[in-house]
Amino acid sequence: MIKLIATDMDGTLLDDNKQLPENFDNIVKRLFNKNIRFVISSGRSYCTLKKQFSEYLDDMTFICDNGAYVVDKGKLLSVSVLPKDTVKEAVRFCEKLGLTVLLCGKNGTWHNSRNDSQHQEIASYYVNQVKMEDLTLVDDDVFKIAVFEESGIENDGYSKLEERFGENFNVQLSGKYWTDIMNKGVTKGTALRTIENRIGVRYEETMAFGDYLNDVDMLNNSYYSFAMSNAHESIKKVANFMTGSNNDNSVMKEIEKHCLT
Numbered sequence: 006m007i008k009l010i011a012t013d014m015d016g017t018l019l020d021d022n023k024q025l026p027e028n029f030d031n032i033v034k035r036l037f038n039k040n041i042r043f044v045i046s047s048g049r050s051y052c053t054l055k056k057q058f059s060e061y062l063d064d065m066t067f068i069c070d071n072g073a074y075v076v077d078k079g080k081l082l083s084v085s086v087l088p089k090d091t092v093k094e095a096v097r098f099c100e101k102l103g104l105t106v107l108l109c110g111k112n113g114t115w116h117n118s119r120n121d122s123q124h125q126e127i128a129s130y131y132v133n134q135v136k137m138e139d140l141t142l143v144d145d146d147v148f149k150i151a152v153f154e155e156s157g158i159e160n161d162g163y164s165k166l167e168e169r170f171g172e173n174f175n176v177q178l179s180g181k182y183w184t185d186i187m188n189k190g191v192t193k194g195t196a197l198r199t200i201e202n203r204i205g206v207r208y209e210e211t212m213a214f215g216d217y218l219n220d221v222d223m224l225n226n227s228y229y230s231f232a233m234s235n236a237h238e239s240i241k242k243v244a245n246f247m248t249g250s251n252n253d254n255s256v257m258k259e260i261e262k263h264c265l266t
Contacts, residue, residue, distance in 0.1 A: 007264050008210040010036065011044035011068070011197055011223060015130070015180070016216035017233055018045075018256050023129060025057075026257045035265050037064055042204060044068060046193045046213075046223055048151070048179045050109045051076055052133045070109050071177060071219050072196035073148035073187050083199065085188045086146045091174070095150050095186060096140045098169055104162055105153040107131070110145035123155060126182070150186040151179075158184050179219040194222025201226070212263065214248070214256050215240055231259055 012018045019025060026032075036043050043061075045054055046068040054067050055076075067076045075082040092108060096117075099106045105123055107116040114134040118124040127134055137143065154162040163184045167176045175187045201211060212229035213220075216236040224230035224244050232244035233251055241247065249255035 006210060007041065007212050007229060009042045009044065009201065009204070009206045010212045010260060010264070011046045011193075011200075011227065012214040012256050013193075013216060013220050013223075014045065014047040014049060016235060016251050017214050017220075018251070020252045026254045028254070028257055030060075032257050032260055032265070033061065033065075036260070039264070041264060042066060042200070042206070044197070044200065046197065046215075046220075047071075048149075048183070048185060048219060049130055050074070050114060050148075052113065053131055056132055066200055068193050068196040068200075068223075070149040071179065071185055071187055072191045072193045073109075075196045075199065077200065077203070082203070083196070084146075084148065085191045086148060087150065087174075087186070087188060089147075091170075092143075092147050092150060093141045095152075095170065099152055099166075102162065102165060104158075105155075106140055107134070107151040107153070108140055108143050108145070108147045109149040109151060110143070110147040112145050115140055115143045115145075118153075123153065126153065148187070152184045152186070153182055154184075155182065158182055177219045178217065180217055185219065192222040193220060194224075194226045197223050197226045212260070214259070215244070216251065229263065231256075 044066040048071050051069040063079045073085045114131045115137050170176050177185050179185045209228045211227040213223050213227035214231045216233040221243050230244045231246045231248045232240045235250045248259050
């Protein structure tokens with residue numbers, strides 16, 4: 006019996022227009038009635054997620070910033086703050102490479118976007134975001150450094166970030182244009198294990214959905230692990246099951262099939 010469901014947002018639960026499924030409210034309320042825990046697991050920050058899911062803050066669990074900030078039914082469960090000197094080093098390193106940087110912290114998100122298209126891309130994922138010319142002046146607890154490369158980051162920017170920071174930090178591809186830097190050991194999967202242990206749910210009782218490389222560890226901690234048909238090829242090799250695309254309401258269909266019939 007499935008007792009816990011965790012789903013990624015972009016490319017998974019949301020369609021390409023960043024919209025929730027039409028039957029989302031109906032499905033999650035039926036899950037609550039069956040005491041099945043529902044977890045939103047995202048690279049997005051809590052300030053963004055709590056605005057989108059304001060009706061469910063006391064009922065859901067939120068794995069935010071790829072596991073660096075976790076809120077369980079309205080209570081902060083865990084937080085992992087990056088060293089301030091590392092944040093400044095990463096900002097300077099990325100600026101030399103011509104990469105756009107976002108600092109995701111307790112009080113907001115700061116970025117140094119270079120044009121309107123970059124700003125629009127950032128605004129589609131983050132609320133409470135502020136443009137700053139010098140990000141080394143940000144005075145906040147930073148959980149995640151998100152790095153954006155407009156031409157695609159996987160083939161060039163990611164490898165340079167991994168080489169520079171990968172030994173001591175978790176450098177993770179989170180999208181075609183995005184790489185995230187968190188403390189070592191911080192992943193969606195680590196956060197999911199913490200929740201499983203907290204509420205007494207086993208691997209065999211967990212369902213998870215994902216589409217990109219920051220979802221790997223989460224899928225590995227779930228027997229009912231589903232890769233979207235639009236997922237990165239590496240995700241399709243990791244997941245135990247396949248489902249349809251994020252534009253076909255596939256997450257809700259699998260939940261209804263396995264949990265609500």
